[in-house]
Structure formats: C-alpha cells, structure tokens
Amino acid sequence: MAKTAISLTVNGEKVEALVEPRTLLIHFLREQLSLTGAHIGCETSHCGACTVDMDGQSVKSCTVFAVQADGADLRTIEGLAAPDGTLHALQNAFREWHGLQCGFCTPGMIMRAWRLLQENPHPSEAEIRFGIAGNLCRCTGYQNIVHAISAAAATLAGASKEAAE
Amino acid sequence: MIPAAFTYHRPRTVPDALALLGAHPEEARAIAGGHSLIPMMKLRLATPGHLVDLGAIAALKGIREEGGAWVLGATTTQAELIAHAGLARVLPILRETALQIADPQVRARGTVGGNVANGDPGNDMPAVMLCLDAVLEVAGRGGARTIRARAFYRGAFATALAAGEIVTAIRIPAPPAKAGAAYVKLKRKTGDYATAAAAAMLSLEGGRIARCAIALTNVAPMALLAEAAAAGLIGAVPGAAAFAAAAAAAEAIADPAADGHGPADYRRRMAGVMVRRALAAAAERAGG
Ligand SMILES: Cc1cc2nc3c(=O)[nH]c(=O)nc-3n(C[C@H](O)[C@H](O)[C@H](O)COP(=O)(O)OP(=O)(O)OC[C@H]3O[C@@H](n4cnc5c(N)ncnc54)[C@H](O)[C@@H]3O)c2cc1C
Ligand code: FES
Ligand code: FES
Numbered sequence: 001m002a003k004t005a006i007s008l009t010v011n012g013e014k015v016e017a018l019v020e021p022r023t024l025l026i027h028f029l030r031e032q033l034s035l036t037g038a039h040i041g042c043e044t045s046h047c048g049a050c051t052v053d054m055d056g057q058s059v060k061s062c063t064v065f066a067v068q069a070d071g072a073d074l075r076t077i078e079g080l081a082a083p084d085g086t087l088h089a090l091q092n093a094f095r096e097w098h099g100l101q102c103g104f105c106t107p108g109m110i111m112r113a114w115r116l117l118q119e120n121p122h123p124s125e126a127e128i129r130f131g132i133a134g135n136l137c138r139c140t141g142y143q144n145i146v147h148a149i150s151a152a153a154a155t156l157a158g159a160s161k162e163a164a165e
Numbered sequence: 166m167i168p169a170a171f172t173y174h175r176p177r178t179v180p181d182a183l184a185l186l187g188a189h190p191e192e193a194r195a196i197a198g199g200h201s202l203i204p205m206m207k208l209r210l211a212t213p214g215h216l217v218d219l220g221a222i223a224a225l226k227g228i229r230e231e232g233g234a235w236v237l238g239a240t241t242t243q244a245e246l247i248a249h250a251g252l253a254r255v256l257p258i259l260r261e262t263a264l265q266i267a268d269p270q271v272r273a274r275g276t277v278g279g280n281v282a283n284g285d286p287g288n289d290m291p292a293v294m295l296c297l298d299a300v301l302e303v304a305g306r307g308g309a310r311t312i313r314a315r316a317f318y319r320g321a322f323a324t325a326l327a328a329g330e331i332v333t334a335i336r337i338p339a340p341p342a343k344a345g346a347a348y349v350k351l352k353r354k355t356g357d358y359a360t361a362a363a364a365a366m367l368s369l370e371g372g373r374i375a376r377c378a379i380a381l382t383n384v385a386p387m388a389l390l391a392e393a394a395a396a397g398l399i400g401a402v403p404g405a406a407a408f409a410a411a412a413a414a415a416e417a418i419a420d421p422a423a424d425g426h427g428p429a430d431y432r433r434r435m436a437g438v439m440v441r442r443a444l445a446a447a448a449e450r451a452g453g
Contacts, residue, residue: 004173021173021216022206043166045204046356048270057244057273063203064274067173068218112269133355134268 006070010035011079019066025059026050028066029076037077037107041136048135051108052076058115060134077107080114089159090114090152099148101139109135113149121160122153168206175218179225179304179333182217186329187306189215195331196220197240197279200271201288225278225333228252236302237335239278244269246277255339257450258346258364262293265350265362281314282332284322284387287358291318291388292380293348296364299337305330318387341376344368345450349443350382351435353426359383360426361435363391363415365443367398369451374398379411379444383426384419384436391415394440403448411444412437 003018010033019028029035029052038061041049045063052061053075080088090110093099100106109132116123116131123131128149129142137145176182186193192214196202205211219225225240228249235252243263246252253260266272266280266289280290281301294301294314301312306329314335317325326332340346350362362382368375377398379391394414401407421432 002172020170022168022170024167024203027167043207045200045271048268051270058270059273060270063200065173065199065203067175068199068220070175116269131269134270 004067004070006067008069008071009073011075017066021065021067023066025052025054025061025064025066025069028069029061029074035076035078038111039104039107041104041108046136047105047108048112048132049105049108051111051135053111053115056115058112058134075111075114077111080110088114089155090117090149093148093152093155094145097144097148097151099140099145105135105137105139109137109145113152116149117153117156121157123149125150166207168203169209169212171213172215173218174215175221177221177223179222179331182219182222182331183304183306183329185215185217186331190328193217193329197282198242198275200267200275201279201283201285219278219331231336233339235337235339237277237337239282239332239334240276241278243272243275243277243280247272256297256337256346258293258297258348258366259337262289262348262364265289265348265352267356271356277335278332281317281335282324282326284318284324285358286321286385286387287383288388289348289350289359289362289382292362292364292382294335294337295380295388295390296346296366296378297337297340298378299335301332302334302336303330304333309333311336315390321386323387340366341368343370343451344376345447345452347443347446347450349439349446351439358426361419361421361432361439363436363439363443365440365447367403367444367447367451369403369448372402374401374403374407374448379415379440381415381419381436381440384421384432386420389418391418391440393418398444403444403451405441405445408441408444412440415440 007016039049041047050062194213196216225238227238299314346366348364351360359382364380367377377395379395381389394411416437419433419436423429
C-alpha cells in the first residue's frame with residue numbers, strides 16, 4: 001500500500017514520516033516513533049490507556065488514523081516532565097498519592113488529567129470523576145487517582161498564584 | 166485489530182468531497198469523527214477502499230443562528246456543541262444529550278452529523294432530532310436537498326441518504342414559547358449505548374399541554390417517533406396520570422431486541438420509564 005507523508009509536532013518536536021493510511025495513531029507513536037508511553041489496552045475505544053493530547057483535546061489514539069494527525073500538535077506522557085527530568089505536578093501527585101498500582105492505565109490517565117486541569121483548573125471530585133470517565137483502571141478503584149488529580153490541581157493553582165505575585 | 170487498507174482523501178470543500186465519493190461509488194465512505202466507523206473498520210465490518218475525511222472542510226463546521234432556527238454544521242463535535250453557551254440557552258436538550266454520549270475523548274472527536282447519519286439505533290442524537298423536528302441539509306452531486314429527520318430513518322443503518330450524498334448541516338427550529346425538553350437515558354456504565362432512552366418536548370398553554378413530541382432511542386431497529394403517545398397528551402394537564410398513559414403508548418411501539426442490555430420486555434418497560442421521566446422533566450422546564 002502506498003504510504004502518505006505526514007508532518008506533525010510531537011512533544012514540541014517536528015516529525016516527518018511516511019505512514020500507511022490505515023496505521024492507527026497509537027501504532028505510529030509506539031512502533032515508528034518508539035514512544036511507548038501510551039498503551040494499547042482494549043483496542044476498542046473504551047479504556048483510554050492510549051489517550052494522548054491532540055490539538056488541545058484528549059483523544060484515544062487507537063481511534064484516530066495517523067494520517068488524520070497530519071499538521072497536528074501532539075503531546076504524549078513522554079512530553080510531560082520538564083526537559084531536565086523534573087516531573088510534572090500530576091506525575092508527582094500520582095506518586096505521592098499512590099494513584100497507580102500496575103501503572104498500565106497511568107500514561108493515559110495522566111494525559112487526560114493534564115487536559116482536564118486546563119479545561120477546569122479547580123474541578124470538584126464529581127467533575128474529576130466525570131472528566132476521567134473515558135479512562136479505565138483495573139487496579140486502584142479510582143479513589144487515589146481522584147485524590148492525586150485534586151492534589152495536583154491545588155499544587156498548580158499555588159504555583160500560578162506564586163507566579164502572579 | 167488493524168483495518169483493511171484504503172486510500173485516504175482529505176478534501177477542503179464539499180464539491181471536492183462529493184466528487185471523490187462519486188468517483189468511487191462502491192468503495193468510498195465519508196469519515197467524520199471516526200468514532201463509529203473506525204471501530205467497525207478495525208473489526209472489518211467496514212472495509213471501504215477510499216476514505217473521504219470531512220474534517221478539513223471549513224463549510225461543514227460551526228454553530229449559528231439563522232432566521233430563528235439553529236444550524237449545526239455536520240462536523241461540529243459533541244464537545245463543541247456542549248461548549249456553545251448560546252445553543253445551551255435556547256436548546257439545552259442538545260447539550261444534555263451530548264453529555265450522555267460516551268466520555269470526553271469520544272465527544273472530542275465524534276460529530277453531530279456522524280451521529281445523525283450513522284443510522285445506528287443506539288446513537289442518541291437521532292431521537293432528539295425526531296423530537297425537535299430537525300431538518301437535515303444534504304448535498305449530493307445532483308445538488309442540495311433537505312430531509313426531515315422524521316423521514317430520514319428507514320431501519321438499522323438504513324437512511325434516506327442516497328449513495329454519494331452527505332449531511333452538511335442540521336437545522337433545528339427554535340422551540341415554541343413556554344416549552345421544555347429533556348433527554349433521559351438508562352445505561353449501565355459510561356461508554357454504553359442506551360438500554361432505553363427517551364426525548365420529550367412539550368409546551369404549555371393555560372396549564373395544559375399544547376404541543377408535545379416524544380421519541381425513543383435503541384428500542385427498535387431505528388429511533389422512533391412516539392406519535393400516539395404525544396398526541397394523547399394534547400390538552401392534558403401535565404402530571405403522573407397523563408404521563409403514565411403516554412408511557413404505555415410508547416411501550417406499545419417499542420420493539421427492542423434481547424441483548425446484553427437485558428431481555429426485550431425489560432427494555433420495553435424501561436422505554437416507558439424513560440418517557441415518564443423525560444416528560445416530567447420537560448414539564449418542569451416548561452414551567453408546569
Ligand atoms: C466507546 C464509545 C462509546 C460510544 N457511545 C455512544 C453513545 O452512548 N451514544 C451515541 O450516540 N454514540 C456513541 N458512540 C458513537 C459516537 O458518538 C460516534 O462519534 C458517532 O456515532 C458517529 O459520529 P462520527 O463523527 O464519529 O462518525 P464516523 O464514525 O466518522 O461515521 C459514522 C458513519 O456515518 C457516516 N457519516 C459521518 N458523517 C457523515 C455526514 N456528514 N454525512 C453522511 N454520512 C456521514 C460515515 O460514512 C459512517 O458510515 C460511542 C463511540 C465509542 C467509541
Ligand atoms: S486502547 Fe484505545 S481506548 Fe483502549
Ligand atoms: S493502575 Fe493498573 S490499571 Fe490502573
């Protein structure tokens with residue numbers, strides 16, 4: 001099958017690649033770019049383990065063709081920590097609050113939470129649960145994930161208040 | 166789960182999209198949000214040879230008010246619909262419905278036009294469009310035409326669209342004065358299609374129901390307009406007795422399959438319950 005040239009931005013870096021039209025974005029990220037943070041859980045658009053950020057929205061990358069991401073600005077879990085390795089507030093909070101057990105859902109969960117906190121910087125517990133409803137976790141029972149996201153929201157709010165002062 | 170190979174097209178205009186669909190009549194399929202089509206392609210239940218992506222066509226996007234009606238561009242996503250404050254003020258039932266579709270990631274990609282055109286009886290927007298008497302604007306190589314939502318659905322995945330036609334917009338008349346509407350859905354969990362769901366709209370005059378429409382989701386091969394149920398309410402005082410009669414009339418036309426959502430009889434009864442709840446919420450919102 002003929003390949004199509006795409007060019008996009010992934011974690012701030014320009015990427016040019018050739019893809020088969022039927023290649024799903026998750027396979028492109030994992031197999032062509034070796035960004036294996038986003039996971040394949042269900043392959044049926046339910047679990048959210050494959051969640052990445054595309055043009056300012058959380059998407060399930062198993063349900064987008066890589067050709068559809070031509071021109072897009074993508075962020076994956078690999079692009080969340082600072083260049084010097086300092087973890088993002090969400091990553092710290094997940095560690096602190098034990099927001100993971102096996103960790104399989106975590107990259108998708110954190111990327112979804114990252115977008116959620118930009119859409120709504122001060123979510124209530126109910127808003128967090130509604131906002132992460134497309135991400136399944138088979139281990140934690142969600143309680144600590146919700147705590148972690150709340151804690152990260154507070155940290156980020158404190159940081160932005162400090163920056164403003 | 167890798168879809169069969171296809172050629173990908175990303176036209177910028179409606180005429181270009183129609184030309185591409187027309188050039189490959191047997192093989193081409195439109196793709197909007199892809200959140201019904203890509204899952205079907207992964208399962209190889211759909212194997213289009215050409216995919217015509219509607220996502221880059223500016224003319225298909227956006228929400229606007231026009232001559233008292235609200236016009237939703239076909240590729241307006243559920244997320245964009247939810248975020249539109251003006252629409253939420255006049256037709257809050259659309260936002261209420263969109264919020265009950267799947268999860269944030271699905272709503273970020275899935276479009277209103279795709280939801281309406283797909284023809285899956287599990288989709289939530291068709292019943293709402295039947296209830297609100299929406300008109301679909303359709304374009305084909307032969308020109309443009311309009312189809313009432315109430316004349317659009319023919320059966321499971323069967324619609325009035327001719328080969329090569331696409332839905333370009335959905336036009337929703339402004340609701341009458343003193344009207345209220347609601348969409349109530351029973352589902353087992355996030356990401357599930359409805360066990361049963363109902364859309365209801367009614368308006369009041371002098372404490373009685375002056376106009377009413379009711380439609381049902383996922384209890385037949387296609388969304389159903391419950392005409393007798395609604396007709397029986399005209400002139401009635403809104404309340405439990407009137408709504409129970411309407412629910413019974415709606416149950417009488419429901420013909421659900423027994424499946425993972427439950428036995429057929431249970432789903433039929435749930436359709437009645439959803440109708441009662443939707444009517445009660447609509448009446449409250451209408452000021453009754
Ligand atoms: C996990 C999950 C849960 C879901 N739950 C629900 C739910 O509870 N309720 C619900 O309603 N939906 C649900 N959906 C489906 C989702 O809402 C889809 O987005 C929607 O059904 C189709 O819209 P789309 O834009 O994604 O269309 P696509 O998948 O791109 O297209 C679907 C079909 O419509 C055709 N089509 C698309 N746009 C047009 C157009 N403008 N003109 C003509 N034909 C067109 C395509 O050719 C295709 O045949 C769910 C999806 C997933 C993945
Ligand atoms: S792998 Fe994409 S939603 Fe589960
Ligand atoms: S930590 Fe194991 S699936 Fe969430």
